[in-house]
Amino acid sequence: MKVFNTLSGRKEEFNITGNRIRMYVCGVTVYDYCHIGHARSQVVFDTIYRYLKWKGYEVTYVRNFTDVDDKIINRAREENLPWQDIAEKYIEAFYQDMEPLGIERPDIEPRATEHIPQMIQMIQALLDRGHAYISEGNVYFNVKSFPEYGKLSKRTLDEMIAGARVEPGEGKQNPLDFALWKASKPDEPSWDSPWGPGRPGWHIECSAMSTHYLGPSLDIHGGGLDLIFPHHENEIAQSEGATGVKPFVRYWIHNGFVRVNQEKMSKSLGNFFTIREILETHDPEALRLFLLGRHYRSPVDFTEKGLRDALAALERMYFSLYILLNRSSFKTIDKAPRFSSTMNADELPDEFSHLKNLITRFKAAMDDDFNTPQAIGAVFDALNQLNNFALKRTPHPAWEKALFLFISSLKHISAVLGVFGSDPVIFIEKLRDRHCQTHGLKREEIEKLVNQRADARKRxxxxxxxxxxxxxLKKNIILEDYPDGTQWRVRI
RNA sequence: GGCGGCGUAGCCAAGUGGUAAGGCAGCGGUCUGCAAAACCGCAAUACCCGGGUUCGAAUCCCGGCGCCGCCUCCA
Structure with a gap:
């Protein structure tokens, strides 16, 4: 397996000792609803997590919640609520938004505020080792004490200072020094510490919590591209500075941005769509497919058309399965297929190459830096081949076996990608219902007309x-006449 | 200004040295009462432009042009 490592800037062979993978991904700061950019990051790392498990690794996946921070405090002031309530509210919202996207729960989901002692301990270690200093109740990391500072973002201290839009900063020895501990102002959240009441800086929580749960050396650490500097750069400095263990992280993985009109989607630009508003009118599986339809490191432009295309692709997949299952002897996906679940792909004739090779191609694609678009391509190759043999006037005698193999393969693939795993009947019915709802149509009336037409055709x-x-058709309903009856579907 | 990335058919998108996956849309054919779906075929004479290396490049190198990101909180 090859993985692109931000640290080296190259695809590297994924070598770890043993079977256990320690994986940490930066979660969200809970002060607002998540937007599509957050969705992408979560979908990407969820897929990586699922794939590693599928490959047989024993993965411990940790994803944090930043539940104390300037933004949360500000939001609390605006809404005149305790800051804890803000954090709680948006943690709950996070789960509500991620659940329909099929994001699995990580093994551990630590919150910053529940790990203050670990942070204090790490800050103390940094002070002891001469990487930090105290100034007016604040503790700062001294970047000059860590010669490798900049190795992840590939910048030198001099370059960064030359770039210089750096805040002068109260009491900092160097403008690039960053806060480990902030002395708290009167009405701010505060914890006792050896340096007086205060609260942690942003970066220290990830260092402290990842070390606490996974030890001083992680196999994978992920997050959005925008976290490379300063957040992850600072994490390296803190963790390696405090523990002396290098490397802090073996493989740094970063996902690309979601863009709107060629611009990064972000809170500050105000050009974001929240997950919940998109899911009001769009299918979550389509959103997930849309996101996985691009390589995780590339930027993706978020468009209505893109979402529609993804839904159309899903509909093609599920409608084909729907028709095929109907025609098969086993009828439904889970109702005891006649073929044993151990059916060997070798039982299929060689013409079914794409079906026989599907899992192999899927694996090869995913092994190449989690190339989900390529993996999805392999799925559609197989579907085309299946339809080709199954829907001929005289179907291939082995078509049912091929269908069964496709469904079994899909079970594996959907366990990783989180798409293509729905029951076709349920998916199609859901699409019909949604259409009727948004267009004020009644299913019974549609079905009545379909029956009337069937009678007319008989006559x-x-x-x-x-x-x-x-x-x-005026109502965007398309009829399809099959030998065994008429189906209706919705024009996307 | 420094650093990094990207530019493949109408749109989206894989492919990174051996002659262009896949999805959406389009056209032709088969099927159909006609359609639709499905399948088959067509569609980039070829991968932003200009040079170069190579038997051979979308893929490597050099030079342009265009777009984006990071350098400040951000997935």
């Missing part, structure tokens, strides 16, 4: 039949 009254079809 060979094609004029009447076509009139009904045209009427339904």
């Amino acid at each position: 060979k009254d094609y004029q009447q039949a076509d009139a009904i079809r045209a009427e339904l």
Whole structure:
């Protein structure tokens, strides 16, 4: 398996000793609803987590909540609520938004405020080792004490100072020094510490919590591209400075941005869509497929068209399965297929190459730096081949076996990608319901018309039949006549 | 100003040295009462532009042009 490592700037062979993977991903600061950028990051690392587990690794995945921070404090002031309530509210919202996207719960989800002692301990270690200093109740990290500072973001201290839009900063020896501990102002959250009442700086929580749960050396650390500097750079300085263990992280993985009109989606630009507002009108599985349709390191432009295309692709997949299952002897996905679950792909003739190789191709794609677009391509190759053999006038004698193999393969693939795992019947019905709801249509009426048309067709009254079809088409309902009956679907 | 990334058909997107996956849309064919779906075929004479290396480059090198990001809180 190859993984792109931000630290080296290259794809590297993924080598770890043993079978255990320690993985830490920066979660969110809980002061507002999550937007599509957060969704992408979560989907990307969720998929990586699922894939590593699927490969048989024993993964410990830690993802934090930053539940104390300037933004939370400000939000609390605006809403005139205790800051804890703000954090609580948006943690709950986070789960509500992530659940429909199929984001699995990490093994450990630590909150910053529950790990103040660990942070204090690490700050003390940094002071003891000469990497930090105290100034007016604040504790700062001394970047000059860590010669490798800049190795992740590939900048030198001199370059950063030359770039210089750095805050002068009260009591800092160097403008790039950053706060480990902030003396708290009167009405701010505060904890006791050896340096007086205060609260932790942002970066220290991830160092302290990752070390606490995973030890001083992690296998994978992830987050958005925008965390490389300063957040992850600072984490390296803190962790390696405090523990002396190098490297703090073996593989740094960063996902690219979601953009809107060619610009980064961000709170400060105000060009963001929250997950919940998108899911009001869009299918969550389509959103996940849309996000996985691009390589995780590339930027992705968020568009309505992109989402629609993804839904159309899903619909094609599920409608095909729906038709095929209907025609098969086993009818439904989970109702005891006639073929044993140990059916060997070798039982299929060689013409079914894409079906036989599907899992192999899927694995090869994912092994190459989690190339989800390529993996998805392999799935559609297989679907095309399946339809080709199954929907011919005289279907291939092995088509049911091929269908079964496809469904079994899909079970594996959906366990990793979190798409293509729905029951086709449920997916199609959901699509129909949603359409009826948003267009104020009644299913019974549609079905009544479909039946009327069937009668007309039996009478060979094609004029009447076509009139009904045209009427339904006006409502974006498309009829499809199959040998075993008429299906209706929604035009996307 | 420094550092990093990107530019592949109408749109989205893989491919990073061996002759262009896949999705959406389009066109032609098969099927169909006609459609739709599905399948088959067509569609970039070829990967921003200009040089170079190589038997061979979308893929490597040099030079442009365009876009984006980081350098400040941000997934």
